Amino acid sequence: xxxxxxxxxxxxxxxxxxxxxxxxxxxxxxxxxxxxxxxxxxxxxxxxxxxxxxxxxxxxxxxxxxxxxxxxxxxxxxxxxxxxxxxxxxxxxxxxxxxxxxxxxxxxxxxxxxxxxxxxxxxxxxxxxxxxxxxxxxxxxxxxxxxxxxxxxxxxxxxxxxxxxxxxxxxxxxxxxxxxxxxxxxxxxxxxx
Amino acid sequence: xxxxxxxxxxxxxxxxxxxxxxxxxxxxxxxxxxxxxxxxxxxxxxxxxxxxxxxxxxxxxxxxxxxxxxxxxxxxxxxxxxxxxxxxxxxxxxxxxxxxxxxxxxxxxxxxxxxxxxxxxxxxxxxxxxxxxxxxxxxxxxxxxxxxxxxxxxxxxxxxxxxx
Numbered sequence: 001x002x003x004x005x006x007x008x009x010x011x012x013x014x015x016x017x018x019x020x021x022x023x024x025x026x027x028x029x030x031x032x033x034x035x036x037x038x039x040x041x042x043x044x045x046x047x048x049x050x051x052x053x054x055x056x057x058x059x060x061x062x063x064x065x066x067x068x069x070x071x072x073x074x075x076x077x078x079x080x081x082x083x084x085x086x087x088x089x090x091x092x093x094x095x096x097x098x099x100x101x102x103x104x105x106x107x108x109x110x111x112x113x114x115x116x117x118x119x120x121x122x123x124x125x126x127x128x129x130x131x132x133x134x135x136x137x138x139x140x141x142x143x144x145x146x147x148x149x150x151x152x153x154x155x156x157x158x159x160x161x162x163x164x165x166x167x168x169x170x171x172x173x174x175x176x177x178x179x180x181x182x183x184x185x186x187x188x189x190x191x192x193x
Numbered sequence: 194x195x196x197x198x199x200x201x202x203x204x205x206x207x208x209x210x211x212x213x214x215x216x217x218x219x220x221x222x223x224x225x226x227x228x229x230x231x232x233x234x235x236x237x238x239x240x241x242x243x244x245x246x247x248x249x250x251x252x253x254x255x256x257x258x259x260x261x262x263x264x265x266x267x268x269x270x271x272x273x274x275x276x277x278x279x280x281x282x283x284x285x286x287x288x289x290x291x292x293x294x295x296x297x298x299x300x301x302x303x304x305x306x307x308x309x310x311x312x313x314x315x316x317x318x319x320x321x322x323x324x325x326x327x328x329x330x331x332x333x334x335x336x337x338x339x340x341x342x343x344x345x346x347x348x349x350x351x352x353x354x355x356x357x
Contacts, residue, residue, distance in 0.1 A: 001347065001350070001351055001354070002297075003297045003298070003300065003301045003304075003354060004301065004316075004319075004347070004350065006294055006297055006298065006301070007298055007301045007302075007320060008319070008320050008322075010294075010298065011215075011320040011321070015211050015214070015215070018210070018211060018214040019214075019228075020210070021206075021207070021210055021231075022207075023203050023207065026202075026203045026206055026207065026235060027199070027203060029232050029235040029236060029239075030199075030202075030235060030236060030239040032232065032236065
């Protein structure tokens with residue numbers, strides 16, 4: 001095949017036109033993974049805080065605790081992120097990844113625990129709101145009080161368990177995924193060391 | 194940069210980076226994709242580096258990892274419904290060749306881009322003047338199988354050229 005032979009003859013010509021990557025460029029590439037994990041983390045965290053703020057806006061309560069929690073932890077996350085990005089040795093990178101992992105775990109853990117405790121502490125009030133809303137919606141009425149039965153509590157408890165499990169699933173898919181990526185990243189680096 | 198392993202890896206890659214560039218050239222048709230693939234291959238090379246025992250030549254090992262990365266990546270993007278639109282008019286042939294030859298080379302690249310990912314790897318090995326033994330080692334197949342697959346890839350390429 002004439003064209004293939006022509007290409008073969010020209011294949012190794014002009015290879016000096018390829019971009020020549022320096023030591024620093026290559027180092028940046030092999031560390032990129034940790035940096036991209038942190039970027040994803042930041043995006044997920046921001047989405048979470050936006051959702052909590054929207055929730056707070058709808059119910060007329062500004063979620064100070066959540067915003068505060070987010071600010072403190074994300075301050076820490078950005079601190080580790082910058083340390084990871086600064087491109088020092090693998091050992092320092094590994095230490096920073098571990099610190100970042102602990103911070104993410106702490107944030108996700110506290111955030112989720114707050115949801116569970118909040119649901120338990122306000123269980124009675126939440127049940128009342130839910131059942132009242134459900135009855136009003138069904139009958140087209142507007143009532144200020146409702147008589148709660150044991151069955152109402154049991155039904156709401158099931159719904160709450162399902163809702164918490166759903167939240168747990170979301171956390172697992174977002175923060176859980178990041179934690180496992182960081183762990184994998186750490187393992188690969190320690191194997192390389 | 195303290196790690197010795199990092200230093201060795203970077204020195205090796207710097208020395209052999211043209212291999213990665215050539216793999217990128219056969220699988221991508223624009224600068225951005227070329228750079229993205231280069232980066233992806235570098236990450237995979239770094240991940241696999243601790244497993245490089247030195248029983249094969251560094252360049253052979255590099256071909257293997259780089260081609261496998263490109264093949265896996267393109268398989269993944271096809272699964273995700275991503276289709277690379279080949280804009281051959283943007284393909285810049287920088288060789289010092291006659292206009293007629295330039296046209297032939299463009300047609301050739303156009304035909305290569307239509308081949309399967311494995312066939313692209315085989316054609317690249319041919320252009321690199323690799324022996325069937327080396328091809329077998331790089332692609333993880335037997336020497337005989339490499340010969341058969343190479344003939345098929347060339348025939349397929351010929352067919353593609355004739356239909357254009």
